[in-house]
Amino acid sequence: MNDITLGARANLIGMCWMILAMACFALEDTFLKLVLEVLPVEQLLIVHGVGGMIVFGVYLRMQKQPLFIRDVLSVAMRFRLLFELMGRVCYTAALALVPLSAMTAILQATPIVVVGGAAILFGEKIGPRRWFAIALGLLGVMIIIRPASDSFTIYSVLAIFGMFGFAGRDLASRAAPKTISTAMLGFYGFVTVVIAGCIIVVVRDGTFVAMDLRLFGAAFGALVFGVAAYIALMKAMRTGEVSAVTPFRYTRIIFGLVCGVLFFRETLDGYMIFGSALVVLSGLFIMRRGAKK
Secondary structure: OOHHHHHHHHHHHHHHHHHHHHHHHHHHHHHHHHHHOOOOHHHHHHHHHHHHHHHHHHHHHHOOOOOOOHHHHOHHHHHHHHHHHHHHHHHHHHHOOOOHHHHHHHHOOHHHHHHHHHHHHOOOOOOHHHHHHHHHHHHHHHHHHOOOOOOOOHHHHHHHHHHHHHHHHHHHHHHOOOOOOHHHHHHHHHHHHHHHHHHHHHHHOOOOOOOOHHHHHHHHHHHHHHHHHHHHHHHHHHHOOHHHHHHHHHHHHHHHHHHHHHHHOOOOOHHHHHHHHHHHHHHHHHHHHHHHO
């Protein structure tokens, strides 16, 4: 088997891993939204965060990796913590009341914002065509939330802040010390989720809701699919070429729309479909131009 055949096979496997990751992310959001129908945001964040910490903590110990190294306190990691807090709090709060299909579509603008942020912060060169595509993708987000319509709420703004928070987290991750493994980033990502929940508890002086088996099952389902998505994503990025695998991130919007319609009986109007198409096409164009560069 020659090198070209091996590369094509690796890309195909990587694409499958990426599609699986996006399906799992959509199912994670579905279970989280189901739990949020009963649990307050802060309780869900704490329960979900503790579960993720345990999973990645056990994995790190099994790999004989430490749970803490001094580089965790670096400037880049501090910024990552702040952006993770912003993303998790805003996104989870919006997920409770914004349709899942709209949340998924808005989140797909994250890679577009990351490209623009990398140009501004890290000096990466992007041409006028990609800047135009970035603007077009953000226009797609505006079409999805429709600020001038009667259906627009503050939670739609929270969804956008959540998307920007995740974009900032990804940019900070790129600047993080190479000594911090992917699993360690995952562990501290869930630590941040717990911190976010605790902050909301203090601010709101909220009370926890008793969890029955149904709620535990849904929360456990969110954790399982979240961890599975993270593992599949790492597998995808390490198996195939980045330029071949990354565009399949946008399959998440398909899974998100399907879950929204099936589980929450959401309806898709022309604005949603057109705005989502703009976001996806802009992202794919930016990636294609980046691969050529």
